[in-house]
Amino acid sequence: MDLTDKIKQILVDKNITPSLFADEIGIQRSSMSHxxxxxxxxxxxxxxxIVKRFPDLGISWILDDEPLPEIAPEPANEPVLESRKKVTSAPQPAQPNLVKEKPVVLPEKKIEKVLIFYSDGTFQEYKHA
Structure with missing residues (x-):
């Protein structure tokens, strides 16, 4: 059984969609699809x-050709999606940034001269009077 087949087996045993699985382990849904x-x-x-999110799997099933261990399905009384909603259900208002900006004081600068170069190799110089 290759690793892709083992991932498919996890989806079946946990009764979750590939999209939810991707969200749970923190990868892009498109990566899971590919x-x-x-x-x-x-x-x-x-x-x-995967091992971090589902520690009951262990690491040995990945390294060897041994079958997946028995995987307990997610508890039916509280699906994975519902537990996620509890964390993100109440958005917090953004705190305004109260950092006071210090005015930037630049030394006074004056233009002394401007040079304009033309494509024919000539130039013109303007100086402050």
């Missing part, structure tokens, strides 16, 4: 994110 379609192979970073 992996499941066989276009791309899972990266080491993705594997680490």
């Amino acid at each position: 992996i499941l379609a066989g276009r791309n192979k899972p990266s080491l970073d993705m594997v680490q994110k």
Whole structure:
């Protein structure tokens, strides 16, 4: 069983969609789609994110050809999506930036001369009187 098949098995056992799985482990949904379609192979970073999010899987199932361990489905009384809503359901108003700006004092500068160069190799100089 290759790694893509194991990821598909996780989706089935956890009863979650590929989009939700991608959100849960912190990868782009398009990356998940490419992996499941066989276009791309899972990266080491993705594997680490899977193990971090689903520690019950362990790391040995990735390294060996052994089958996935029995995976307990997510609790039915509180789906993964609902637990995520609790964290993000109440947006906080943005605090205004109360940093007072200091006025920038630049030394007084005056133009002394301006040079204009023409394409024929000539130039014109203007000086402050």
